[in-house]
Amino acid sequence: MTDAAQRIHAVTEATWPAARHWCRGPWTIRDGAGGGKRVCATTAEAAFSGADFQTAEADMRALNQPRLFMVRQGETALDDALDARGYRIIDPVNLYVAPVGLIDDRPIPPVTTFNIWEPLAIMREIWAEGDVFADRIAVMQRCKCPKTGLFGRANDHPSGVGYVAVHDGMAMVHALHVRPAQRRHGSARWLMRHAARWARAQRAEQISALCVRTNDAANQLYISMGFALVGQYHYRIHPDDRTP
Template identity: 30%
Template sequence: MIDTRLIERYAARAWPAEETHEVDGWLLRHTPGVPRRRSNSALPLAAEGRVLGEALDRVEDFYAARNLPVAVQVAPAEEHSALDAALDARGYRLDAATLVCAAPVDVVVAFSGPGAPWEVDLAEHPTPAWLDAYARLDGEGNERAAADRLFHRITGPAAHIGVERDGRLVGIGLVVSAPGCAGVFCMATDPAHRRQGIAGAILHVGARWARARGAGTLYLQVMADNAGARRLYERVGFEVSHSYHYRLKP
């Protein structure tokens, strides 16, 4: 299994913010027009002792200078208990508890199945139809223009996967390659087409694509309270690697 901190570094690289700075053991991220917390939060890169005290003050100064709320991604949560306690003492509230899961690529290929009768398309660059579907299905109020900028910033090999029905994409996913592994992002299905095997078909095609590029492991993030998605991922071989959550300054 991949080291938990390495997963978080790969995930940050796979989902690049428009503005990034590494300061005192922190990765500071800001992306105008994109509501995802991952795009607008601080991620601790160093060990606990280096990200507290004055280093934490500089995190707050970075977001204050941009007139933004301060959000900290406490990841991996199991390795940052002191940071979490320090943020709690400053009045930061806990939000968006998330599980990071990993699985051998061969296991996902074997257990996800081809997803018949769905026809799954894969493109290594985002098509206009895929970007439209992301803005429509993701459910986080993404602006189409901001989505276009976001996905064209991804520099690593990537697979933009979609399932079409009646000329419209009804399910999407994104797989981004990294050394020895690949991350799964943006899994979304139109509510009218759920529980029909679309997500499994996307995972199957994405896992085969990742394996062809040398990945031995897949990782993904899932909200801790999303029981349906967790059951799907467990069925195809994913197990919990670690967790993270956000701390938000009032």
């Protein structure tokens, strides 16, 4: 794993935090409280044996969570061990980063984007359209870092939302969603520029984002804006469990 990817993982932990986490042998176990894969996946922090998997699996089942592991770039031994146990790959993710000045590259037209916290009812409504419900908004609310919500307008209508927080000089944008009817009008770009501008005011030097590899439109957005791909990870889930 590169230094840049390692830093992004640390920023993710801080800006999109689990409800609880603890060490159990070689593992970090996370209680996601319904907030999705990123906050409930178990990660390996040290060398492990076959018996260690039973311990992790027992903890995850006790939380009524799927038996789910995050496999970060370079963790070949973990990936192979999970594959041998029948765990299947889901949701490979790309890690992107850019200087804030590269993204905050032009004036934002008036009444186009706003930073707002706590989220407005219309922001929650738009998030819900993108499957970001109360449990994931709770993840944002428990973040202790400087943070804000992003709200966009296009064609005199609410167009999109996002959430951005800063840790250790790096901002991370999460839960970016633009309404289908308002896409291809630049809303996502303006929201990302606003995120970078807000991050600069928090003295962040870099801005980052995570994107599922199958989301072609979002990956193209980040690449076209100048973000660099600095790493990847994926999840492996037990074959008898459902994706959270």
